[in-house]
Amino acid sequence: MSPESRRIARVLLDSPLPQLDRLFDYALPAELGPVEPGVRVKVPLRTAGRVVDGYVVEVDVESDAERPLSEVETVVSAVPVLPDRLYRLARRVADRAAGSASDVLRLVIPKRQVRAEKAWRADAPVVAPDAEQSAEAERVLAAYDGLDVVLDEGGRAAVEAIPQLDDGAQGWARLLAAAAARTLAAGRSTILVMPDHRDLDRLLTALEAVVPPEAVVRHDSRQANPDRYRAFLRTLEDAPCIVVGNRSAVYAPVTAGLVVVWDDGDPLLGEPLAPYVHARDAALLRQESEGSALLFAGHTRTTEVERLVARGWLRDVRAGRRVLPRVLLSTPQELERPAAQRLPSSAFLAARAAAAEGPVLVQVSRPGFSPSLVCADCRTPARCAHCGGPLGARHRGAVPVCGWCGRGASAWTCPACSSPRLRLASSGSERTAEELGRAFPGVRVIVADGSHPVERVDARPALVVATRGAEPLAEGGYRAVVLLDGPRMLQSPDLRIGEACLRWWSNAAALAAPGAPVHLVGVDGAVAKALATWNQAGYARSELENRAPLHMPPTARVALVEGTSAAVARALAALGELSLPSDAVLGPVPVEGDDDPPRVRALVRFDYGAGVRVATVLRAAVVAEAVNGRRGRARAARSALTVRLDILDPEL
Template sequence: MTAESRRIARVLLDSPLPQLDRLFDYSLPAELGDAPLGARIKVPLRTAGRVIDGYVVELGVEDDADRPLSEVDSVVSPVAVLPERLHRLARRVADRAAGSASDILRLVIPKRQVRVEKAWTGDSPVTAPDPEALAGATALLDAYDGLLDVLENHGRAAVEAIPGIRDDGPAWAALLAATAVQALGAGESSILIVPDHRDLDRLLTALAQIAPDETIIRYDSRQTNPQRYRSFLRTLEDAPCIVVGNRSAVYAPVRAGLVAIWDDGDPLLGEPLAPYVNARDAALLRQEQEESALLFVGHTRTTDVERLVAHGWLRDVRAARRVLPRVVLSTPQEMEQPTAQRLPSSAFLAARTAAAEGPVLVQVSRPGFSPSLVCAECRAPARCAHCGGPLGARHRGAVPVCGWCGRGARAWACPSCSSTKLRLASSGSERTADELGRAFPGVRVIVADSAHPVERVDAKPALVVATRGAEPLADGGYRAVVLLDGPRMLQAPDLRVGESCLRWWSNAAALAAPGAPVHLVGVDGGTARALATWNQAGYARSELESRAPLHMPPTARVALVEGTAAAVSRALIALGELALPPDAVLGPVPVESDDEPPRVRALVRFDYGAGSRVATVLRAAVVAEAVASRRGRGRNPRSALSVRLDILDPEL
């Protein structure tokens, strides 16, 4: 370096402002010493008159020492928390979603913990799995046609998990644990993604039986800040490990040889913060970048995954010998009987017979005693007089309570007919348990829902009334499964309601013991047939075929553009230069809010091939509006334009 040259650091600022989502050049003073690539630093932001955090992305030497540059204020830590592979992934994911890379990094890089960092050595030993455990994992994976080949050649696959219980846990958890041990045996790290904490605990239990403890790295929001930072630092090392976590763990900076996602249709895998990227999409981009193996495992098949299977992007992997649940559909004659309002005779007899031998699972749609009440005279929904929220009863004879504001309605009167009498409109988990307790005298009844979490039940006779997704494991599996409230579940205002119901029912049916009956009550049509024949992939294909003529997701991508009328208009004009189809834009329509000036919303449908161009144009529009807003009106708490790609179907 000559006397006229100087060291330059190209820095990514940790800021949510869209106009700052790029690399900035800063001069690196000699007194700060070396700043490693990926290190945390503090730099001045002249436009804001303050010092903010950032990451060193590139280092170089510049001969033009006369160019005015601000100097790096300080090096916060020498630890390279942003390796080059993580920055490339964050940049690519953000560009696809028309968002900021700093918003992606905020999900994966925890706050610095000085004590944890000082105690970290960064040289964890390489630990191989036990040969016996590795042999068992290989034997389990060999039961799936082509799965070992996918793992060895770093391919991509949609895997239909075998339903049932294995080693006192769900069979899918044993499958994912086996894939991770197989990758560990090849000297590679793996990332296992599950939707919620119940699935996480079950997967950790399965891993603890076959994987070395020091290789299992838990990464989820239930950890304390020191625990999370300790786990993150371990993922920076080269020693192979198994990262297990929820949606944000898909960005863990390990050199992954495998990324596997369980139940990708669960909405919990969708990030609720900007730029709202689903873990499935992030995993696809990561696999393309790192060429690791990629698995989508589930009892059902989402339309998103089925689209990739149809295009040949994913390989369809199933078990060589499929042992499927025995699903029984209630007949129309049974449902016409006056006593079969919720439980037809065949399901009642099956439950009574099975309850004498062991636990019986009864799945219901909602928790509580009676989630909703109606007027006993005109059947109008009972609403709170203060906020208009729905009234419900916590138990029989209780004062109705508003589900929104929590106020009691002691002197309720129907605004339509002035009646003061209420009627139970639906049955929740507690009311169902109350009714079944009277119908099955002498049998213990267990309620499992959000208010009464239950992880496991023993093999003794019992009726387990659980809401969807809260079903506990049963020792040896349930002797019978009864799926209630199917028609009510299918009435939800959701484009993917059939797909969601099939996932809920399939996951519950997978908990049954071998040969145990699974009764689906009151449902017919394509969804019921898909469950009865265990052909969830066929149902996903039919859904894709029905959506294709309408250009609805996932056959096409959809972007939501919201802001002031002028800002949305300018963004749509810019999109018009991309020669999108004439019916690509829906709207704009007014948004109900008290904002001034009023805001409007538009939807833009486009093909996957046009995704990068659409994202680039929309991101440029967001940056332009943010800059204009700051110059014209100072600091605006809400941007004049916001963009969200790949919105959830209910928002359509």
């Protein structure tokens, strides 16, 4: 290095401010010694007059040593926690979502744990499945036509998981474990993204049969901070591994040979923090840039995945031999019975016969005793006098309690007819268990919901009343499955409620023993037909066809623009230069709340081909509003303008 040159570091600041979402040049003083890209540093921020954290993205030498630059104050750690592949992924994800790269990195890079870092040595051994484990993995994969080609050639596929139980493990868990084992045997890493801890635990159990335990790296929010940091450091190493975790695991900095997203329709895979990128979209961006194999697996198929299958972007992979659940439908007309009875005779008789042999699953829509109450005289929904929330009963005879603020309503009177009498409007898991306990004397009743988590039940006779998504595994499978509250579930004002119900019911039906009956109560129409014929892909295809004329997602992308009326107007005016269709913008409409100044919201629909331009314009608008607000000293609690792309349920 010549006397006229100097070392510089290009640093990404760890800051939520949108105007700081770029690389800043800092001089590297000689006393810091060698500095590697990816390390954590502290640097001064002159405009704020303070020191902030950041990551060194690049180290370079410049010849213009006279250019005024601030110096890096200190290197926090010599461990390069931000490899180039992770930075490029975060940058691409943020740009597509009109967000900040530092927000993406905050999801994957844990806080530094000094003790864990000092004990860490980057010398993990290379492990691979033994011959017996590899043979078991190949046996599982052989049931799926063409899946081995997708894994070996780095392809992309939508995989319909076989709804079966085998040796106490679900078929989907054995499938994903086998795919990870095959990839590990080829010397490459795998990322397995699960919606929640129940799926994660079941997959970890399935992995024990096909891979060495030291090859598995957990990445989930239940871990203690030191354990999570140790797991993250392991993913920085060159030795291949299998990363199993929740939605943020999709960003794990391994050199991935395979990325799998299980049940991508689960809302838990949607990131609630900025920039709000769904794990499915992050996986697509990662595969496109890194060339790994990519699988979206599930018992059902989302419209997003079906759209990619229809365009030829994903290959449709199914089992060569499909043994499907035996689904029986009970139409709404069959429910003409006394008010206290909830089961048609066919479902009741099937449940009684099955309960004599083993466990029977009864799925309900809500937990608790009675999630909602109504006036006993005029049927007006009972609401809290303080906050307007719905009143519910925790058990029979209990004082009504607000579901929002938790206040009791012992002196409630109906605002419509002044009646003080209340009536139970719906049955939760606990009330259903009480009713079925009387109808099935001598049979034990198990409640499984958020307040009563149950992971597994044995093969003894039982009635298992579970809310959707909380169904435990049964030894040998359930001898019968009864799906209640279907009409109530379908009444939700949600664009995707049909998809969601089909996913809830399919996942419950997949827990049935071979040949066991699955009764869907009180539902007919397209969703019921799709479940009965086990044609979830066909239902997703019909949903796409229905949404296309209305430009509803996922046939089009949607951006939500919210802020002050002036800020939203400026953002929409900037979008006007992109020549979007005349009906692209919906709104603005007022946002309920006590904000000062009042806020408005608009939706912008646009084609995928215009995504880069729309995201760039909206991001520039966010930055401009942030800079103008700072100059004007308008430091409000909320930003003048916020943007969110690809929201799952836009309020069209």
